[in-house]
Amino acid sequence: MSRIWAGTDCGKTHHHTLVMDAEGDTLLSRRVANDEPELLQLIGDVLDLADGRTVIWAMDMTGGEPGLLINLLANHGQELVYIPGVAVNRATDSYRGQGKTDARDARVIADQARMRRDLLPIHLDDEAIIELRLLTERRTDLVADRTRVTNRLRSLLNSMFPALERALDLGNAGPLRRLTGYRTPAAIRRVGTKRLTTWLRNRQVRSAENLAAKAVEAAERQHIAVAGEKAVAKMVHTLAEEVITLNEKIAEIDKLIEGRFREHDLAEVITSMPGIGAILGAEFLTAVGGSLDAFPTADRLAAFAGVSPAPRDSGRVSGNLHRPQRYHRRLQRVFYTSALISVQKDPNSRAFYDRKRAEGKRHTQAVLALARRRVNVLWALIRDGRCYQVTPPVTHAA
Secondary structure, three states: OOOEEEEEOOOOEEEEEEEEEOOOOOOEEEEHHHHHHHHHHHHHHHHHHOOOOOOEEEEEOOOOHHHHHHHHHOOOOOOEEOOHHHHHHHHHOOOOOOOOOOOHHHHHHHHHHHHHOOOOEOOOOOOHHHHHHHHHHHHHHHHHHHHHHHHHHHHHHHHHHHHHHHHHOOOOOOHHOOOOOOOHHHHHHHHHHHHHHHHHHHHOOOOOOOOOEEEEEHHHHOOOOOOOOHHHHHHHHHHHHHHHHHHHHHHHHHHHHHHHHHOOOOOOHHHOOOOOHHHHHHHHHHHHHHOOOOOOOOOHHHHHHHHOOEOOOOOOOOOEEHHHHOOOOOHHHHHHHHHHHHHHOOOOHHHHHHHHHHHOOOOHHHHHHHHHHHHHHHHHHHOOOOOOOOOOOOOOOO
């Protein structure tokens, strides 16, 4: 079947597309604006050049800037493949010349698509996966903001009142709510344990008496007011309120994620795996695009997730395995975190982990080995459409 290849170097305001035939000759090279009329004109011109031949569109991005182009191509029934930007960058060094232009990058993309047959296709996600991706990415941003603000809050509190910073666990709601009230040693000593307990109970704080006793005990250990105490105390109040607000936003988006995730056909199968809940399950679905169509084997999924070691053999050196450098970071987090949790929840996972530790592997190595094994299990469960069981089902020969 005769083909031509259209390589596109994607940009924010403009794309550059280069079309070549099977001999590697350039048929078209054009810089187009990232707007629908110009992109439609480009697609029409390329299809006219094809003259009945199949067009393979290749690009170095799968979302973001080329989103409009990808949707237009999908609506026209065109075949799209993805070549990673790192692969394009490294392949460029093997071509003549040292210049860096969009036209040169587009040519490299088209030529690589012409020669390679292992490139992954680009498909449009359905609305449910797109919504889950937006929600999980928003949650990641909120968690990062909460971590940043909490670290700043700890630093300020430690500079003003170290004993109180050691006594409070700022990962819980109660200590955060306590910091919105009395924050300096003098104020806490003045209010006393009884009144502070009442103040906390009025705000529905759990273990109010214990928390108040810890605060008063910490206040008795410091009788000096540090320089700038009033300003620091005011900022501590502001940051504590900010962390509380972020916690509320994260809890709200967690409910949205769980609601959308439970509507997916694979939700029951995925959450049957010990250690995987709605949040990790949603991140798994968004990472794989809602199905395992792009992963014909469990090995492909493990390599994509970065839990399969990559060999670095040369000459007489063999069996030299290292962690891969290119993989999906968030998908690796899903399998590693769920494996870590499953050690405490699942007897099969615990037995596998203990066996690896007995073989002399470190904790991280044992958890990664467990994560790799769980990739096989999850892939098989999704393939067969059945849920995980602690005791494997008995199979009978026909």
